[in-house]
Amino acid sequence: MAEDLVLDTAIRNWVLIPLSVVMVLIGVLRYFVSKLMRSDQIPDVKIVKEGQLVIRARNLRSSANFIPAKSFRARRHYYSNEENGLLHVPKGQAQNPQAQMFSDPNMAMDMMKKNLSMIIPQTLTFAWVNFFFSGFVAAKIPFPLTQRFRGMLQNGIDLSTVDVSYVSSRSWYFLNLFGLRGLFSLILGEDNATDDTQRMMQMGGFGFDPTRSLGAEKDNLDIVQHEWALPKFEQRAEAVLKKLVS
Amino acid sequence: MAAHEGSSGKDEIPTFNAENMLNNTRIINYSRTFMSIIGGVIAGILGFTSLTGFIFYFLVMAITSAGLGAKTGFSVHSYFDSWNRIILDGLLSGLLSFVLFWTFAYDIVHIF
Numbered sequence: 001m002a003e004d005l006v007l008d009t010a011i012r013n014w015v016l017i018p019l020s021v022v023m024v025l026i027g028v029l030r031y032f033v034s035k036l037m038r039s040d041q042i043p044d045v046k047i048v049k050e051g052q053l054v055i056r057a058r059n060l061r062s063s064a065n066f067i068p069a070k071s072f073r074a075r076r077h078y079y080s081n082e083e084n085g086l087l088h089v090p091k092g093q094a095q096n097p098q099a100q101m102f103s104d105p106n107m108a109m110d111m112m113k114k115n116l117s118m119i120i121p122q123t124l125t126f127a128w129v130n131f132f133f134s135g136f137v138a139a140k141i142p143f144p145l146t147q148r149f150r151g152m153l154q155n156g157i158d159l160s161t162v163d164v165s166y167v168s169s170r171s172w173y174f175l176n177l178f179g180l181r182g183l184f185s186l187i188l189g190e191d192n193a194t195d196d197t198q199r200m201m202q203m204g205g206f207g208f209d210p211t212r213s214l215g216a217e218k219d220n221l222d223i224v225q226h227e228w229a230l231p232k233f234e235q236r237a238e239a240v241l242k243k244l245v246s
Numbered sequence: 247m248a249a250h251e252g253s254s255g256k257d258e259i260p261t262f263n264a265e266n267m268l269n270n271t272r273i274i275n276y277s278r279t280f281m282s283i284i285g286g287v288i289a290g291i292l293g294f295t296s297l298t299g300f301i302f303y304f305l306v307m308a309i310t311s312a313g314l315g316a317k318t319g320f321s322v323h324s325y326f327d328s329w330n331r332i333i334l335d336g337l338l339s340g341l342l343s344f345v346l347f348w349t350f351a352y353d354i355v356h357i358f
Contacts, residue, residue, distance in 0.1 A: 142295045
């Protein structure tokens with residue numbers, strides 16, 4: 001490859017470090033702004049009820065083996081019988097989530113706010129980087145890459161003779177954008193890191209359908225193989241005691 | 247690592263607490279991210295390039311796994327459902343952070 005380029009120290013002092021620092025600070029700022037803008041909406045009673053119901057059914061399912069078979073059957077009947085079981089959703093009563101979403105303008109508003117708080121800073125930073133720092137090599141990644149990465153890493157430099165491992169400032173911005181996610185999850189807590197993916201889920205699925213989760217939980221409950229654990233525990237106690245004595 | 251799943255013996259019903267395990271998994275991810283960032287800075291300062299750096303990353307991850315294993319007192323099954331949690335979980339999620347900090351430190355120290 002071509003011999004090493006000599007980069008000006010001023011690039012380090014005035015481009016590389018400031019860019020990274022600004023990216024971190026903007027990430028922190030975005031976190032607090034989105035925290036401030038988040039409106040505490042009062043959750044719908046019905047949705048909360050259904051969520052709690054699913055959790056209760058799940059608890060029953062996970063600890064089914066610790067109660068006698070009769071008790072388990074009684075509980076299962078309580079949850080999933082066809083007449084008035086809690087998990088049983090009559091047909092036709094299922095609400096369309098899309099319609100529900102349009103009936104509640106708050107939800108759409110909230111989502112728009114979230115999206116804006118993500119898009120605006122990104123656009124601004126990108127414009128800032130583009131305006132001030134375009135047209136020169138800002139960094140060098142310490143491993144070789146194939147020519148295919150040229151478009152990705154040397155965005156803004158139209159030279160084909162420069163080694164691909166040299167990175168333009170615009171691409172350094174993108175590297176920061178993705179690489180700092182880990183740092184944010186450390187300094188801001190888990191919820192920040194998952195925010196993006198959650199947002200994607202919301203946009204894709206448009207809210208979850210509570211009736212569907214109820215139905216799924218009912219099916220799960222129906223196929224549980226019940227086996228009471230208590231008889232085995234006597235054997236286990238015996239083993240433990242024997243170990244203690246010997 | 248506050249959580250544990252209860253005792254585990256041979257041929258027995260598995261008893262574990264899903265919330266506690268979720269917490270443990272989160273701790274693993276935290277440590278991995280932290281170690282990948284620290285490892286990136288170290289690799290950059292030491293001036294590793296190309297393959298050496300990536301080997302260093304996996305070395306750091308192996309050390310993290312060993313550390314997590316030591317933290318559980320090598321009785322992994324009372325904290326996690328399998329060894330894979332400790333060895334494989336989040337192995338590649340820290341790679342991007344690692345590359346970023348590696349590049350950053352390497353550029354600052356060696357390029358200019």
